[in-house]
Amino acid sequence: MKVPPDLAATLAAAVSEGSLEGAARALHVSQPAVTQRIQALEKTVGQVLLVRSRPVRATAAGEAVIRYARQVEHLERDLGEALGVETQPRPSVAIAVNGDSLATWFLEPLAVLADELGVTFQLHREDEGRTADLLSDGTVAAAVTTRSAPVPGCTVTRLGDMRYGAFASQAFAAQWFPDGVSAPALSSAPVVDVDEDDALQTRFLRAHDVDPHQPPRHRIPGSSEMVRAIELGMGWAVLPPALGAQAAGLVELGGPIVTVPLHWQQWRVRSALLDRIAAEVAAAASTALGR
Known part of the structure; x- marks a missing residue:
């Protein structure tokens, strides 16, 4: 089975925007086109991927497809940089982080990266015991979490206490x-x-x-x-x-x-940007938390 990345990206847009209409606006296509893409994707995988509620939400299978779509975005960005082709004017990365880390040490490494790389961050503030859930459902690409066991498809780095x-x-x-x-x-x-x-x-x-x-x-x-x-x-x-x-x-x-022991988990994809973020976060955590 091969999942077309553009169809997976359409599903991700629908869930991010909360509706098929919102996905159509974000992707600059018609709403019927969004509906057709999602139907074609569900036919390809043989499962229902989207609950047509208000707002729309992904099924468990849909969350796996959305995670794939967002990983492809990172891989495409890295490929574009390697080829010298601009894919996105400003890369954006979604990260889940607990409130206390956000209020004390976590913003400093992100500020360095925002200045040097022009990357923007979409932060999701959540209890450190629940941030890994946002990673597993594809909402974020990385998370500060108390979970030491890796989320499936992710790597783990201990940050400190x-x-x-x-x-x-x-x-x-x-x-x-x-x-x-x-x-x-x-x-x-x-x-x-x-x-x-x-x-x-x-x-x-x-x-x-x-x-x-x-x-x-x-x-x-x-x-x-x-x-x-x-x-x-x-x-x-x-x-x-x-x-x-x-x-x-x-x-x-x-x-x-x-x-409270903290760990950094991120998708197990070969992404230079994610690896650079991980290195900056680990260095800041080493100073603020110790090991």
Whole structure:
């Protein structure tokens, strides 16, 4: 079976744009042409690839085809550079990254590449435990993730350990932890989480033998918003020390350091651009995280 790259690219455009009409605009063709291409692609592979919902979404088989389409884009770009033929005026790469890395060390290497290579980045901020899912479904070409086992068709490079400490405002610490961090104090002091999947505060509580369901817990989406909530005295949370030091009036509460191992995963394709990005990210991580 041979999947025509132009048909795969049409499917990818439909999912990216959310509709067949959007794909038609992005590809500068008619909507019937988009429909015909996707139907021809589904006939070729013998499977349904697109759920005609609003927005449209790929089936599991469709995700595999979309991933193939985006890998072909990278290979075509590298081939064009090798032949001295311009394929795209500005290459673009989609990457999934956790919010804390994005807020502390991750942007610096991307800024270097944006300046030197003229590449643009489409960043998807997601919990580090879920970023690999965006890699496996073809949404992104690379991801910062806690997953050490490679996503099928990907390579893995260890970046280092993201370290976290517990922080609160001075007034909050004086009110809730006048004698320092202890199990009784942690059992009643309000906690700030980013979302329901934020396990860092839970790990800190369990390290002190505290039931994580016992203290009241705020849910404040977004790293910067979470830090602002801590500055305002709404609760305590576990933060990277660099982020806690930048915030206004926060103090570290002490207690065990929570560590999260991070890895870089990217498609296993021979792409000079992806390899250059991986090298810059690994170098920045080595400085910021250690190995």
